[in-house]
Amino acid sequence: MTTAVLADDSLLLRGGLKLLLERHGITVAADVGDAEQLLAAVAEHRPDVAIVDIRMPPTFSVEGVRAALSVRRNHPGVGVLLLSQHLEHREALALLQQPGGGIGYLLKDRITDIAAFTGHVREVAAAGTAIDPIVVQRLLRRPRAADGLGVLSPREREIVARMAAGRSNAGIAADLHLAERTVEAHVRSIFTRLHLVDEPQTHRRVLAVLSYLAT
Incomplete structure (x- = not known):
């Protein structure tokens, strides 16, 4: 409850x-x-x-x-x-x-x-x-460092934006007309590019969103 x-x-x-x-x-x-x-x-x-x-x-x-x-x-x-x-x-x-x-x-x-x-x-x-999503879009338009722009691909930025809006991998796949396995591969790539290690005390999906928005 x-x-x-x-x-x-x-x-x-x-x-x-x-x-x-x-x-x-x-x-x-x-x-x-x-x-x-x-x-x-x-x-x-x-x-x-x-x-x-x-x-x-x-x-x-x-x-x-x-x-x-x-x-x-x-x-x-x-x-x-x-x-x-x-x-x-x-x-x-x-x-x-x-x-x-x-x-x-x-x-x-x-x-x-x-x-x-x-x-x-x-x-x-x-x-x-x-x-x-409007909050995400406004924050993504903020000026950011050049290296912040170059860390993720355009497709990965689309996926991070939907992650921030609370979408699951299945939901993101439906939004972007992709296979769920393709989304999973992009998410793993995002974690790697943002140097997010899989640890019991961390939530990498949340950290990915915060790392990107904060750059």
């Missing part, structure tokens, strides 16, 4: 989201309206995932993402899924560069499929990633 803590300053949105999640089998241990209450709720309930609005009181700037980063530091086993109406480049990278999995960044206005959304929540709770 997946458990979640919600943090959003909008009481109506928070209530609707809680109802939606619980109807789809996700237990909401607490729903709160600001960053301070979020940190207290995570410490008390130790949920599988914290679902956090980026802009919360008192300044409605980036309190949410700062609280999310604090959750990652103090409770590394808790996944963090950011929800926002805005794309915050710097704050997105600050979260995505955190070690380990359990990271998500979705844009509220682009959530149109409830089953897909609850799937993303479970993915982040299970130490995976769920990043809106």
Whole structure:
């Protein structure tokens, strides 16, 4: 059973989201309206995932993402899924560069499929990633070092972008009209090019996404 803590300053949105999640089998241990209450709720309930609005009181700037980063530091086993109406480049990278999995960044206005959304929540709770493709596209357009551009082939960059969006190898194969074995070969090549070693304490798929976005 997946458990979640919600943090959003909008009481109506928070209530609707809680109802939606619980109807789809996700237990909401607490729903709160600001960053301070979020940190207290995570410490008390130790949920599988914290679902956090980026802009919360008192300044409605980036309190949410700062609280999310604090959750990652103090409770590394808790996944963090950011929800926002805005794309915050710097704050997105600050979260995505955190070690380990359990990271998500979705844009509220682009959530149109409830089953897909609850799937993303479970993915982040299970130490995976769920990043809106628009977020990925914007981050991939950022200026980067020449050696960062040359590390991966164009096809490998396509695959990394879909990995960041939470797509499985089978999903990527369907998107790009490739055989799943071909995608698996590209993923192995990506790991090699990014010097990602297979170790029990690491999630190479997540590290591949973060390494590429951070270059």
